Amino acid sequence: MxxxxxxxxxxxxxxxxxxxxxxxxxxxxxxxxxxxxxxxxxxxVPQRGQGCVCHWNADLKYPERLTLGDGVVIGTNVSIGAHSPVTIGHRVRLSREVMIETAGLDFSALQPPYTHRSAPIVIEEGVWIGARALVLGGVTIGAHSVIAAGAVVTRSCPPRSVLGGVPARVLSTIDELSAKESRA
Missing domain, CATH: 1.20.5 (Single alpha-helices involved in coiled-coils or other helix-helix interfaces)
Incomplete structure (x- = not known):
C-alpha cells in the first residue's frame, strides 16, 4: 500500500x-x-514605533501594556505575556519561540488557589534574544546585549552583555569579544 x-x-x-x-x-x-x-x-498594539514586524502566529497577551520602539522584529511562535508593562526598545530582535512573561504564581500561600504576581520587563535597544529563550518578570536587559538560545533570564544584565544558561548568567561582554577578534 x-x-x-x-x-x-x-x-x-x-x-x-x-x-x-x-x-x-x-x-x-x-x-x-x-x-x-x-x-x-x-x-x-497601539504603542509601537515605525517598521515593527510581528509574525502572524505570535501570542500577545495584554497587548495594550506592550510598548515597542522602531524596527522591532517579533519572530515565529513568540509569546509575550504583559500582565505588567513590557517595554521593548528600538531594533530589538526576538527569535522564534521566545517567551517573555511578566507574571507568575505567588506560592507564599500554603494552599491553592495561588495569586498572580507580576513585575515589568524592559528590553533596551539593539538586543537580540535567541530561539526558545525565556525572560521573566522584573528583568531589565541592557542595550545591545545578546541572549543565547534556550537561556532563562531571571535577573537584570548590564549593556553589551552576552548571556546564556539556565539560569542565565553573563558569559562575556561585546567589548571583550571585539578585543579578542582584533588580536587574532
Missing amino acids: KALLLQLERALWGRAPLRWLVLGLDRLARRGLWLWGRMRFAAL
Whole structure:
C-alpha cells in the first residue's frame, strides 16, 4: 500500500501544472496570513514605533501594556505575556519561540488557589534574544546585549552583555569579544 501511495505521489508531482498550483496556493496563503498578521498587530498594539514586524502566529497577551520602539522584529511562535508593562526598545530582535512573561504564581500561600504576581520587563535597544529563550518578570536587559538560545533570564544584565544558561548568567561582554577578534 505504501509503495502504491509513493508511486502515485511521484506521478502527481511529476506534472508541472499541479506542482505550480500547489506552490501558488501555498504562496497565496502565506501572503494572506502575513497581511492578516500585520493588520492584527496594528490593531492590538497601539504603542509601537515605525517598521515593527510581528509574525502572524505570535501570542500577545495584554497587548495594550506592550510598548515597542522602531524596527522591532517579533519572530515565529513568540509569546509575550504583559500582565505588567513590557517595554521593548528600538531594533530589538526576538527569535522564534521566545517567551517573555511578566507574571507568575505567588506560592507564599500554603494552599491553592495561588495569586498572580507580576513585575515589568524592559528590553533596551539593539538586543537580540535567541530561539526558545525565556525572560521573566522584573528583568531589565541592557542595550545591545545578546541572549543565547534556550537561556532563562531571571535577573537584570548590564549593556553589551552576552548571556546564556539556565539560569542565565553573563558569559562575556561585546567589548571583550571585539578585543579578542582584533588580536587574532
